[in-house]
Amino acid sequence: MRVDVVTIFPDYLAALDLSLVGKARRSGLLDLRVHDLRDWTTDRHRTVDDTPFGGGAGMVMRPDVWGRALDDLLPAAPDGGHADREPAHVEPAHLVVPTPSGEVFTQRHAEALATESHVVVACGRYEGIDARVAEHARAAGHRVSELSIGDYVLNGGEVAALVMIEAFGRLLPGVVGNPHSLVEESHGSAGLLEYPVYTKPPLWEGHEVPEVLLSGHHARIERWRRDQALARTAARRPDMVAELDVDGLDKADLAVLAELGWRVDDGRLRPVAE
Numbered sequence: 001m002r003v004d005v006v007t008i009f010p011d012y013l014a015a016l017d018l019s020l021v022g023k024a025r026r027s028g029l030l031d032l033r034v035h036d037l038r039d040w041t042t043d044r045h046r047t048v049d050d051t052p053f054g055g056g057a058g059m060v061m062r063p064d065v066w067g068r069a070l071d072d073l074l075p076a077a078p079d080g081g082h083a084d085r086e087p088a089h090v091e092p093a094h095l096v097v098p099t100p101s102g103e104v105f106t107q108r109h110a111e112a113l114a115t116e117s118h119v120v121v122a123c124g125r126y127e128g129i130d131a132r133v134a135e136h137a138r139a140a141g142h143r144v145s146e147l148s149i150g151d152y153v154l155n156g157g158e159v160a161a162l163v164m165i166e167a168f169g170r171l172l173p174g175v176v177g178n179p180h181s182l183v184e185e186s187h188g189s190a191g192l193l194e195y196p197v198y199t200k201p202p203l204w205e206g207h208e209v210p211e212v213l214l215s216g217h218h219a220r221i222e223r224w225r226r227d228q229a230l231a232r233t234a235a236r237r238p239d240m241v242a243e244l245d246v247d248g249l250d251k252a253d254l255a256v257l258a259e260l261g262w263r264v265d266d267g268r269l270r271p272v273a274e
């Protein structure tokens with residue numbers, strides 16, 4: 001998979017040389033290139049921003065500079081935005097624009113991005129990127145996702161780019177050593193948070209590991225973990241319980257949820273009224 005990141009602070013992305021993503025880069029699983037937006041400026045001050053039309057505080061990133069960068073990095077869209085034209089034989093790319101006003105980035109976005117062959121991430125600064133840049137890329141036939149990593153405002157898109165690249169990069173085949181470790185994680189297909197995890201020593205500072213985990217009884221361990229995942233999700237993320245697919249729950253799941261104050265009503269889980 002190829003990933004291009006465009007930023008005015010390329011050094012910010014140095015963390016992508018570390019850990020599993022760094023290893024994936026070195027092994028060639030991830031062809032990750034970081035670019036300085038200022039390389040596409042044409043003036044001697046290497047200007048990337050200007051004052052906002054309509055007035056107001058702060059500066060806005062110029063569309064012409066971003067346009068030149070994206071023209072170089074996004075291959076021509078298959079139909080150039082014109083479905084009637086003969087398609088060119090190019091691999092389409094997906095433009096990701098981190099922004100606090102975007103759709104909230106979730107594991108589902110990470111899974112979808114992990115299937116792409118080419119992702120370009122455009123990191124904004126100041127008050128953000130002139131809105132015509134995303135509009136222009138869409139009109140040219142590119143897939144564009146404006147994504148937020150949460151309901152707060154950062155100074156720039158670099159941290160968001162790190163978050164998203166780590167989230168989708170670890171889903172690429174071969175990046176995480178044991179692919180089974182991705183199966184039961186929080187926010188996976190079960191729609192639950194992960195159960196609590198423990199390691200040695202079995203007794204630490206007076207705290208014992210739950211006895212069932214030392215029993216070697218696989219069925220009991222599996223059931224205990226499932227119950228813990230349900231209980232933790234109900235306590236911390238009731239919104240996720242309300243979204244669970246009832247058909248994917250067994251009798252024991254429903255009994256645990258009933259104890260936690262949830263029951264099935266009209267095909268959906270609902271909290272039992274106080």
Ligand SMILES: C[S@@+](CC[C@H](N)C(=O)[O-])C[C@H]1O[C@@H](n2cnc3c(N)ncnc32)[C@H](O)[C@@H]1O
Binds near residue numbers: 122
């Ligand atoms: C100071 S912010 C701009 C905020 C913008 N004026 C607004 O209120 O929506 C500058 C840049 O940081 C990045 N950014 C800030 N918060 C973000 C978030 N929650 N998720 C993703 N990117 C974010 C975006 O790239 C944005 O263009």
